[in-house]
Amino acid sequence: MAVITTAAPAAARARPGRPRRPRYGDLRTALIFLIPATIGFVTFYLVPAVRGAWFSLTDYSVLAPPRFVGLDNYERLVQDPLFWNAMGVTAYYVVMNIGLQTVLAIAIAVLMQRLTRSAFVRGVVLLPYFVANVVVALVWFFMLDFQMGIVNVLLERVGLDPQAFFGDPALALPTIALINVWRHMGYTALLIFAGLQMIDQQVYEAAELDGAGPLRQFWSVTLPLLRPVLALVLVVTVTGSFQIFDTVAVTSAGGPVDATRVIYLYIYQLAFGQLDFGYASALSVVLFLVLLGVALLQLRLTRASESDTN
Amino acid sequence: MSTTIVPATPPATPPAEVPRPAGAPEKGSRRPRWGTVLGWATMIVILLITLFPFYWMLRTAFSTNSELAAQAANLAPAGFTLDAFRRVFGLTTLEESLAQGGAGGRINFWLYLRNSVIMSTAITLGQVFFSAMAAYAFARLRWPGRNAVFAVFLSALMVPGIFTAIPNFVLIKELGLLNTFPGLVLPTFFMTPFAIFFLRQFFLGIPHEIEEAAMIDGASRGRTFLRIILPMSAAPITTLAVLTYIQAWNEYFWPLLVGQSDGVRVLTVALGIFRSQTPQGSPDWAGLMAATLVAALPIVLLFVVLGRRIVNSIGFSGIK
The missing domain is CATH 1.10.3720.10 (MetI-like)
Known part of the structure; x- marks a missing residue:
């Protein structure tokens, strides 16, 4: 899970005055209130994170205790063609998925902004996001079936050849990317829509007075002012996109010929298929670092914290 | 996998729908109207693309496997039946299930x-x-x-x-x-x-x-x-x-x-x-769609009942 916010640090800094309270304030009460959450955090986040890092330095099959092997797993990873294939496949997926999804989401958000505030429209657009990945994947798996799928039936009706969407190595990954564009575009659009609400209407009025048409307004007003919001949306959607698993697992399962073996699936197969927990942990450490790097890079490149106005 | 919903603070100013000053309605009164028509047309296409897979899941769940191939593009269920649900809920015998094109595996x-x-x-x-x-x-x-x-x-x-x-x-x-x-x-x-x-x-x-x-x-x-x-x-x-x-x-x-x-x-x-x-050659599509429907329906119902609350919770918590 991920959260977009810029409010947290600001809110946390607020309220420095602590009038006539004992030095430790409500420390005792706070500790009691924090007991359950701390148990959960330490047991299922903090300790596992440390343990995961430790596993990555060991040879570990769960059946026998971990054996320390230094950086062997990382050396193996550098020379593992399947690892590089998985990273490449994942990167390709992210680019297709995020590229199309972002463009469509901006379009939908702008359309909603200009046409309607209806909660019904927003609800419909949002609906796919709340249906399980597995359900979405299977429905599209049927609709895109080579023989029975409605999409191929329609393709044939208009005189085109039916396509093996999941059987063709060149098509399988774009198909999965498109399915997830369908699932996520409405949700992303609503996030961007929320961002659009924050643009001061007076800027548009000023642009209109200067004779800017709708297209010009979009390029010169909407997009630049939306940039901080867009940057945060992208950090979250890209991070999520890198973790694609469910859709692949229930449709193509990595095939044909590794064309959809994304990094999450590869790690899953290493750990739970081959019981190679040490190596799988090393890969997830690398994935974590890649995600962190990509997020920081994005925030830098897009200067997310600054708006063009101030 | 990742959810990003953040309590949205209500917009500081009400959505500005500035009424056009009565004096100047002329400028572009025709062009925006075409734009609006085009915009709504696009919007309706988007809504249809969003909703169609849900309908297709419903339609197929009520279909008979043997009829599906012949009526692959029929908008109505192909050979309306509740058999797929009976298979999914484990109410059919193995022989019945196989005869209906089911996988025959034990599912409940x-x-x-x-x-x-x-x-x-x-x-x-x-x-x-x-x-x-x-x-x-x-x-x-x-x-x-x-x-x-x-x-x-x-x-x-x-x-x-x-x-x-x-x-x-x-x-x-x-x-x-x-x-x-x-x-x-x-x-x-x-x-x-x-x-x-x-x-x-x-x-x-x-x-x-x-x-x-x-x-x-x-x-x-x-x-x-x-x-x-x-x-x-x-x-x-x-x-x-x-x-x-x-x-x-x-x-x-x-x-x-x-x-x-x-x-x-x-x-x-x-x-x-x-x-x-599900068998490779002829998958139990009706059963599979009935099963996805069972998995999706509670959430869709929850969404219909509480949709407005959910929709309004999506936004940013105070980006200036």
Whole structure:
């Protein structure tokens, strides 16, 4: 899970005055209130994170205790063609998925902004996001079936050849990317829509007075002012996109010929298929670092914290 | 996998729909109208593309497998029947099932439905209540190190699921909790960083006077929390509970790791197994779509009932 916010640090800094309270304030009460959450955090986040890092330095099959092997797993990873294939496949997926999804989401958000505030429209657009990945994947798996799928039936009706969407190595990954564009575009659009609400209407009025048409307004007003919001949306959607698993697992399962073996699936197969927990942990450490790097890079490149106005 | 919903503070200014000054309606009164028509046309196409797969799932679930091939593009169910649901709920014999084009594997979606309900309910109850307690400590109590500890809790958001899933699997295995409900539930039972963050935002906004009045009347912190803070936050707590429930219901990865056996298998995992069991040449499409419908319907209904609340919860919590 991920959260977009810029409010947290600001809110946390607020309220420095602590009038006539004992030095430790409500420390005792706070500790009691924090007991359950701390148990959960330490047991299922903090300790596992440390343990995961430790596993990555060991040879570990769960059946026998971990054996320390230094950086062997990382050396193996550098020379593992399947690892590089998985990273490449994942990167390709992210680019297709995020590229199309972002463009469509901006379009939908702008359309909603200009046409309607209806909660019904927003609800419909949002609906796919709340249906399980597995359900979405299977429905599209049927609709895109080579023989029975409605999409191929329609393709044939208009005189085109039916396509093996999941059987063709060149098509399988774009198909999965498109399915997830369908699932996520409405949700992303609503996030961007929320961002659009924050643009001061007076800027548009000023642009209109200067004779800017709708297209010009979009390029010169909407997009630049939306940039901080867009940057945060992208950090979250890209991070999520890198973790694609469910859709692949229930449709193509990595095939044909590794064309959809994304990094999450590869790690899953290493750990739970081959019981190679040490190596799988090393890969997830690398994935974590890649995600962190990509997020920081994005925030830098897009200067997310600054708006063009101030 | 990742959810990004953040309590949206209501827009500071009402959505500005500035009425056109009566004097100047002429400029572009024709062109925007064409633009509007085109815009609505695009919007309707988008809505149709969004809704069609849901309809197709419904239509196919009520179809007969043998008729599906001949009527692949028929908008109505091909040979209307409830057989697919009977197969999915394990109400047919093996011979009947095979005759209808079923996989013949032992499936019982009543059981998986029950398991999904148990798992999602337990996760929601624990996570929302315990996260509310933590959020209260972070928002309303004053103690040294509060913001630092909060930042540490929040940092867990950056960690990809699989990084902690492997050690968590080992832990659940060591505890002997594989294929049990506690194994499914525990990792998200006590907190998620998102839930704490979400509720903290709301608790911050409750006026201090109310709480102080209660404490002057002699109520303890615990009592104030239960009797004042929680009831006052009924709306955000409901929203969070709904989001948590949906998230738990849809989760695939973790139940796949620790909940394979029949007694605790949830719908998403069952769907994956159903799909892999289905014969290669002629899959049981009607059965598969009936099964996905069973998995999706509770969420769609929840969404229809509480949609407005969910829709309004999506936004930003105070980007300036």
